[in-house]
Amino acid sequence: MKQKQYGFWHKVKKNRTLLLMLTPAVLFFLVFAYVPMAGIVLAFKQYNYSGGILHSPWNGLDNFRFFFGSGDAWRVTRNTALYNIAFIIVNNVLQIFAGILLFEVAGKWFRKITQTILFLPYFISWVVVGAIAYNLFNFDVGTLNVLLKGLGMQPIDIYNTASYWPFILVLVSAWKALGYGTIMYLAAITSIDTEMYEAAEIDGANIFQRIMKITVPNLIPTVIILVLLAIGNIFRGDFGMFYNMVGNNGLLFSNTDVIDTFVFRSLTTSNEIGMSAAAGFYQSLLGFATIMLANYAVRKYDKDRALF
């Protein structure tokens, strides 16, 4: 059947309400994401005040030399990616688990209260979390060590031992993100057609079968979208987290340094805007490449579930 051709303005007019609703989001991204993108030119410039962004002299790839010449580029890039992969896996598994538990547990009040409690850490700033961690883990008067000493055991020197930190960071990240993700997954579970559960129950499926055969498969699209979105940021370390948890503790850098903290530390004293722009550009490129790849992989597997 041949479709009738409508003009552009006709379509605009027809969808004007939807377009109007879209405007704020478009404006937001235009102002905060697309316009600042032009700032990438700074990565290739020797920034000075009188020239500003547009008229500072070009200096080719000089700004990139600092990062790649440091000998640490590979280490911090690897750390960033590994931490984010760990966060994605651990956080999503825990969140799905908690979401299913909350869904299955009866009692509206219990569910509401648990949700709220789980959600609380999300609102605690990393600065405060850093202080809490210090009070838990410090060697002399930290809760953990006081407890260990009380039990007649040797205190552990957490702030001077790098190998504990990957676990601590993953744990803290999971604790903080749990409530937010749980609510998202709970919403997804709630919208699964209840008729399926009823039918399964009549057919004699027990609770584990219901979860494994109905809930989990129905969650997969949500999981894929969330993971894809997270993968785009896999080369961006959560600066607030790493900086407030680890600070300037050189002993821990080997296991905790991510691109963002490395660049911050190197450049706070020299304030070379061009060099930080170069590092940001590098992260964006890597992030872009990973999300394209991941999306491509999902498309191959199931076209409908890809982001684009």
Added chain:
Amino acid sequence: MMNKKKKLTVTLATMMTLGTILSACGGGNNAANTGAEATNGTNAANTATDSGAPDTSKEVKLKMILVGGQPGDYDKVFGELNTKLKEKINATVETEFLDWSDWTQKYPLKFAANEDFDLVYTANWAFYNDQALKGGFMELTEDMLSKYMPQTWAAMPKVNWEQAKVDGKIFMVPNNNVEVTDKVVLYREDLRKKYNLPEINSPETYANYLKTVAKDEQAVTAFGAKPADGWKFHELDQILLEQNNNFNLVDANLLPLAYKLDDATGQIFNIYDTPEFTSLLEYYKDLADNGAWSKNVVSNKNDVWQDIKAGKVSSYAHNLGTVGANLSEMRRDKPDVELGIADLTPDKKKIAAIATQNGMSIHATSKNPERALMLIDLLQNDKEIHDLTMYGIAGTHYNPEGDDKFSAGPAAGNYTGFSNWGWNSPLNRQDAAYPKEADDMFNAWQANVYHFPLETFVFDTAKVKNEVANIGNVMLRYAIPLEYGLIDDLAKGQADLIKQLKSAGIDKVQAEMQAQVDAFLAAQAK
């Protein structure tokens, strides 16, 4: 129906996630946005060249940036100041304060964003060279200085202007005040007496004191180490590594490169690669192993002086002026605690602060540099305005005692804590309660101040900025834990540090610095 619901969920999930991402972006983009505002050309440095007396017929509003918290009685004191300024130079001034907690991040942004301001506090420890080289300050010619600030031009020793030069140009009106930069330690005299320890006057006697306190005073941490916030050398390093060996680090905030004070040829060397540093490491390790400071020293974020005041810490190292003020504060608030001040390197060479220790600069894009200079002239050399801005309102914030002393007034706490040192001058009054021992020490030092050819040398990092950034990182990662005795194998630790510095490019930086030093000395010899 089901499909629709699924779509809805997916959309909801997406939106929530986007929400998080967006909020994260919002934070991250701030810097970029302020950067974007800096595009407009900034070459508008209009230096007035017309002759004759300065024209003040048009009223102007000046904007000034100082570091430190805004004092409680800012409105009162600066209101009074503005009445006087209106009369004298037909101008008023509005001040913005950059709080101590984050001024190092905000200060460069003020320039990068090219905000509208006329005057700004600056110092060799507060971005002076950096911002001058980046073009943040207006160049001050002798014509401008003599014309718009005649009193300052007459009162300021010529050497101060020489010291304020970066690349041969003046960008700052330095303060006019003699200061010695040597550091001292503040300690608990009552504890020293309690354990019957010998007088503290050397690194050894100090170590003895720290170890005794660590051993016998369970509730007290012997030494309050400086919280790690990105510094590379702390005050105790300055005492034990620089003062004790007559070394001087060229830029202690950036690089481990130093020269000997009495070396006329200005040989630059890597301070980490010296036997003096090796023995300092042993000294520190001994203290660390004896529990002189907390094992969490690099993660601690407490204010050391507040810990000392609360009796939790027994000692720390700082400027003489600062510990002198600490001492009088303790005497006022907790008279039962007895503190002492000790110079651990009494017979070594004392270095005077160069004039750029404090000062005021004009923003490169100021529209009223003439009036701004006239304001600095009054701040520094007009007795009435100097007193007002330094000490507040007489009878409220301070009580004048004679012409050169003052005592704290009832509301002294409401006008203090920010960088009005930028216009320190011979008109400064001294606190009548300032401890005599600190004053005596200062006077003794002043008689022995050592001047040396490289005193005013400034390193321009432009050619080696990649290396400098990486070296800073290596210092934080390898040197600081080593110094605090957190690494067991000192020899290996030091070798690692030196090796990492080499791969970060220390040799190239050293060669560049040596070349600049040689050129500087050659120019001086002419």
